[in-house]
Amino acid sequence: MKKVLGIGNALVDILVNVKDEEIARYGLQKGGMSMIDAERKRALHAQLRDVPQVCATGGSTSNTIHALARLGMPAGYIGKVGNDEMGDFFRREMERFGVTPHLIHSDTDTGIATTYISADGERTFATYLGAAAEMTAEEVNPDILSQYDLIHVEGYLIFNHDLILRVCQAAKAQGLRISMDMASYNLIEEHYDFVEMLLREYVDIIFANEEEAKAFTHKEGLEALEVLSHYCDVAIVKVGKDGSYIQMNGQTTQVDPVEATRVDTTGAGDIYAAGFLYGYLNGMSAEETGRLASWLSARMIENVGAKLPDEVWAKVPEML
Secondary structure: OOOEEEEOOOEEEEEEEOOHHHHHHOOOOOOOEEEOOHHHHHHHHHHOOOOOOEEEEEOHHHHHHHHHHHOOOOEEEEEEEEOOHHHHHHHHHHHHOOEEEEEEEEOOOOEEEEEEEOOOOOEEEEEEOHHHHHOOHHHOOHHHHHHOOEEEEEHHHOOOHHHHHHHHHHHHHOOOEEEEEOOOHHHHHHOHHHHHHHHHHOOOEEEEEHHHHHHHHOOOHHHHHHHHHHHOOEEEEEOHHHOEEEEEOOEEEEEOOOOOOOOOOOOHHHHHHHHHHHHHHOOOOHHHHHHHHHHHHHHHHOOOOOOOOHHHHOOHHHHO
16 A cells, blocks of 8 residues: 655644634634744633643644545654654654654744634634744655655645755655645745746645635636646645546546535645545546545534544545
8 A cells, every 4th residue: 555654844733612702802813824932822822721622633734644544544744843742742643543753853842723713613823833843854864755655745834945845856766756735825925936846846746725726827726727737747726615626647527515514624625635645546536536535625624623533534434
């Protein structure tokens, strides 16, 4: 069986359900994403001390790798955490679900992404990158890559040009295929030339939502997919309630959305990538692969957080 390696920002997700007025009280803007420092992180968490919370491993690629392991695919993960309780939690949770952790350690606190979920399902983020932001190319052992067939690169690492470039170079030198999730339209706009070079020279599989695809191609839907397919062997554009488009083996496939009741969209794109990569590496057709990815994504938005409950995973064999 093929093996998948992920590299990204190793974060611990903390999810809390709040009322709109409470978000304002915490000094946050509803629906926004605030990057915070260690002092602000500690202050926010002091305010949440008595509020019920859900705690899980986080970071976009970490979520994808977790889901691939739950699907039964051998998987590993590279990230940087602190020498602290949250860093230990991250490692234990990875191992508990069958992921091989290749973690780098720091004296800086482990990164934490706190998600405030409103009654309407909208998410407000306060993200402290901590140790995750310190990862350098020199800290990544290239020998790890030789144990895998594909590496999934987190788009949020785009700001670290040296790290992502040298990892891609090492992956290509060792014959790995490279997949990447674009992650954020504003990062694409800020680092356009670098992203264009990565797609042209290294990336084999690219995932993008509508906003990200438009930021890169200046087009929408099928037209955006067509542009991306000139760069990568496989291109996926997710178009929300309209489903997704896949360009693979020179053919375009439209994947219908799967009906779901929206509760929380956290992790929907991450698990879509997991479902797609599982199907792709196991020789499924584009239609089969897209259907699995969409089904997993639909189930994700019906639950709070970026991890599916065990009872949903129990239904996966029926899909496969």
